[in-house]
Amino acid sequence: MPTPDRTSLDQIVEAGRELIETGGSSRLTMQAVAERVGVRAPSLYKRVRDRDALLLLVAQATVDDLAQRLEASDRTLAGLAHAYRLFAQEHPEGFRLLFAIDGAVESMDRVSATVLRLGRELVGDDEALEAARLITAWATGFINMELAGAFRLGGDVDRAFEFGLERLEIGLRA
Incomplete structure (x- = not known):
C-alpha cells in the first residue's frame, strides 16, 4: 500500500465523492475511502480530522x-x-x-x-x-x-x- 505521503488530500476527497455517488453519504466511511485510495484507514487521519471533516471537504x-x-x-x-x-x-x-x-x-x-x-x-x-x-x-x-x-x-x-x-x-x- 502507498504511504500516506503518496496519498493526496485531493485523492481522498475524490474517493469520497465517488463513494457518495454510489450509495449516498452513509457509504462514506474512513475505511471505504482508505480502501479506495490504497492505504489503511488510520493513515487518512494524517490528512483529514474525521468523517465529518471529510464530508465537508467532499461537499x-x-x-x-x-x-x-x-x-x-x-x-x-x-x-x-x-x-x-x-x-x-x-x-x-x-x-x-x-x-x-x-x-x-x-x-x-x-x-x-x-x-x-x-x-x-x-x-x-x-x-x-x-x-x-x-x-x-x-x-x-x-x-x-x-x-x-x-x-x-x-x-x-x-x-x-x-x-x-x-x-x-x-x-x-x-
Missing part, C-alpha cells in the same frame, strides 16, 4: 465543481438552470449533500456570485438578491422533486422544466 469539492460548470455556461437563465440541473442529474448524491452538510452552503460564494450576476442583468441592482433567491429556490425545488421521483402525474418533465424557466424569465423581466 466543498462538489460546490467547486458546480461553480465551474455554472461559470462555463452561457450565463443566461436557461444556461445556468440547465447546467445546474445537469450537474444534479450527474451527481445526485453530491447535489443533495450541498444542502445537508453544515458549512457546505457557506462555501457556495462562487455559485451565488454567478446567480447574483444574472439577477442584476434581469432586474437590476436593487432586486438582484431577491431574483437570485427566486431562481435558486425554483430550480433547486424542481430538481429535488425530480431526483426524488415526485413528478408522478404524467407529462413531460423536461417540458415542465422549460415551461417554468420561460415563465420565470417573463416574470423577472416584467
Whole structure:
C-alpha cells in the first residue's frame, strides 16, 4: 500500500465523492475511502480530522465543481438552470449533500456570485438578491422533486422544466 505521503488530500476527497455517488453519504466511511485510495484507514487521519471533516471537504469539492460548470455556461437563465440541473442529474448524491452538510452552503460564494450576476442583468441592482433567491429556490425545488421521483402525474418533465424557466424569465423581466 502507498504511504500516506503518496496519498493526496485531493485523492481522498475524490474517493469520497465517488463513494457518495454510489450509495449516498452513509457509504462514506474512513475505511471505504482508505480502501479506495490504497492505504489503511488510520493513515487518512494524517490528512483529514474525521468523517465529518471529510464530508465537508467532499461537499466543498462538489460546490467547486458546480461553480465551474455554472461559470462555463452561457450565463443566461436557461444556461445556468440547465447546467445546474445537469450537474444534479450527474451527481445526485453530491447535489443533495450541498444542502445537508453544515458549512457546505457557506462555501457556495462562487455559485451565488454567478446567480447574483444574472439577477442584476434581469432586474437590476436593487432586486438582484431577491431574483437570485427566486431562481435558486425554483430550480433547486424542481430538481429535488425530480431526483426524488415526485413528478408522478404524467407529462413531460423536461417540458415542465422549460415551461417554468420561460415563465420565470417573463416574470423577472416584467
